[in-house]
Structures are given as structure tokens and as C-alpha cells.
Amino acid sequence: MALPPKFAGQALRLAAPATPADSSVPATTHTLEVYLDYVCPFSAKLFSTFTSSVVPLIRENPAWASNLTIIIRQQVQPWHPSSTLVHEAGLAVLRVAPGKFWDFSARLFADQGAYFDVNVVNETRNSTYRRLAALAGEVGVNADDVYKLLAIPDKPAEDGSLNVGNGVTNDLKVVTKMNRLIGVHVTPTVVYDGVVQGDISSSWTGDQWKEWLEKNVV
Template structure:
């Protein structure tokens, strides 16, 4: 599945493209990671991949030059704060796309602060404010993030009340894209367009076996 240019920060590549005189376009294997910021299993797989597996990929030239990873933001609506957390990710993606993966790691690390019991007694905008503070930890302006997230307390000029925030339309796009694939469970890995039987509990050795088998 394609990555729109405005969501380029979702992509992670490990090596610069090599020069070639061939008329055949350069292509890489695509590893799509469908995860939810509010899902403990998503946090587990993200941590394993980013801290243990991806360093191995970078150190393996055949893999580094042949693999593109795509972060797919998968909102899980039975976690009410999931939407708000992903909106924060989209705000960071717009303001500082190079900080998106770092922000995601930071948010996964504190995800329990946004579980049901942790947010039940605060307003939506109060939750947004705390999410903006998480963005500030990776060097993104707290105030700029909050401006994109905050919900006005007055109706729109046309009297509308469901006016959303500045990243609502981006959330609609990523949700629409994910629905086309039909992903339900998080985390889900799609490799070269095919859903894989992977697990958040996989070890580094199991991931190495996976890449050895699948990267030509």
C-alpha cells in the first residue's frame, strides 16, 4: 500500500538508494507495521523491532538496502483514547516528520498514562495537553502540537458542533487506507502486501529467521 508524500515520516529506510543505470526502477521489500499506541502488544513489538531488530537490519547490507518499513497507525476504537493518541502522532508527523518514530517510541513507553483509568476523569483537551507534553520530550513544540489537537468550545461559523481538530482529516485518510487492507488485530505485519503470521512475542532470532527467509 502506498504512502502519501505528506505521511513520508511513516517510512523508515536503512540505506540510501544506490546509483544505477538500469531502466528498471529501484524497489524494496515493504514491511508494514500496523500498531495502536494504546495496545500493550503493539508497544511490545515496536520496542523489540526498534531497539533490537532494526539495528541488526542496519548492520546487514543485503537487508538494509532491500527493506522499507512503514508505520501504519491503526486506531482501535474500543480504547477511547486511542484516537487522541494517534491524532498526536499525526500532529508530530505534520510538524516534525523526522521526529515521528522517536515520538512513537516515547508514547509507547508511557502508554499506560493514557489507558482508560488514566484518562476517565479529565477532559479531551486535557488529554491532548498531556500528549503535547510527550511530543515536547523529543523536541517538538508542545504549543504547536496542542494547537493542532485542541477542540474549540464554540460552534463553527455554520453552527456545526462536530468540527474536529486540525488533524481530523489526516486521521480519516489513514483510517480509510487501513480499512482497505482489512486489518483488525494489532499488531499486524504486512510484508510485500501479504499479512504475515508474526507475533509481538518474537525474539530477535525469530525476526532474523523471518528476514532471512523473505528478503531476496
């Protein structure tokens, strides 16, 4: 699926695309899309293995690195009420400092328990946003700028509307619409060159990923 330029920070490219033998053919890569929810423990497990074991494998193999684009797709799971809030924070980071998106995602997954139901139920929505903005600050993103995009006003809009949203509401709508197009439900879900890879799971080890890469990234 196409990646809108405003979400470019979701992509990770470890090398420039290989130059085709036929100069009239544009350079392109395989695309590995990983659909993750920041408050899903299984998503956190896959992200941890992928970033600690798989990314280094790809980086060390020039043929893989130049032929693969990796994309984190943000998948809100609505049965976790805080899922919307944490993904809004990811979208705010994409606006403020897109180059920090992967770093912020790693920090958020490491601290995901702080945003589970029991740990957000007694705080206001804006209080949760303040914590998320501060978390972004820990990876070098301007926390004030992130919070400005997230904060919900406590007064009606000029037209009297009470569902005013925040600075990333429209971005969240776009992400949700894109994900619905391919019917992603379970997190994590891995899609390779547009096809769901049902055999890949959060329990995969680095060795299993290596075997899969050897078969598929050519």
C-alpha cells in the first residue's frame, strides 16, 4: 500500500534501492509492512525482536538492505480505549519530528504498560496526552509541540461543535481508512508486497526471520 508523504517517518530504509540493470526501469524495493498496536503486548514482542535482531541482519546484508523497505503501520485496537491516544501521539511525533518516529515507537513499546486500562482509567484524556508528550521528549522530540497537537480544548468550537478533535484527528482518520482497505484485524499483522503473511507471528525468533528473509528478499 502507498505511504503518504506526511507519514514518511513510518518507513525504514537501510540502504538506497539497487540500481536496475535496465536503466529505463525505475528503482523499487520489496515492502514489508508491520501492523502494530502500541498497547498490544504481542506487537511489543514482535517490535522488540524485529528491531534488536532482524534490522541488524538486514543492515549487514547489502542485498537485503537495498531491496527492502520496512513500514510500521499504526493499527488502533478500539477495545483498548487508550489505543487511540497512544497512536495519536505517534502521529504527532510524525508531524513534529518524523525522523524520531521509530525511536519514539521503541520508547512507547518499552513503556506500554503505563498506558494499559488500569493505568489510564483515573486520569483525564489530556493528562494522558501530557505523559505521552513527555515520553516523546525523552527521545529528543519537542514535548510542548507534541502536546499542542494532542490537547483537546474544553470549550466548544466557534460553530458550537463539541466534537472538536485535536491536531492529528484527520491523520488518524487517514491511517484508519488505509488499514480498513486491507481488512487488518489482528495485531501484529505482517504484509509483504501487499500480501498478508499469516505464518509470521510475534513468537518468531531472529533465526526464523533470517530463514524467511533468505527465501523472500531476492
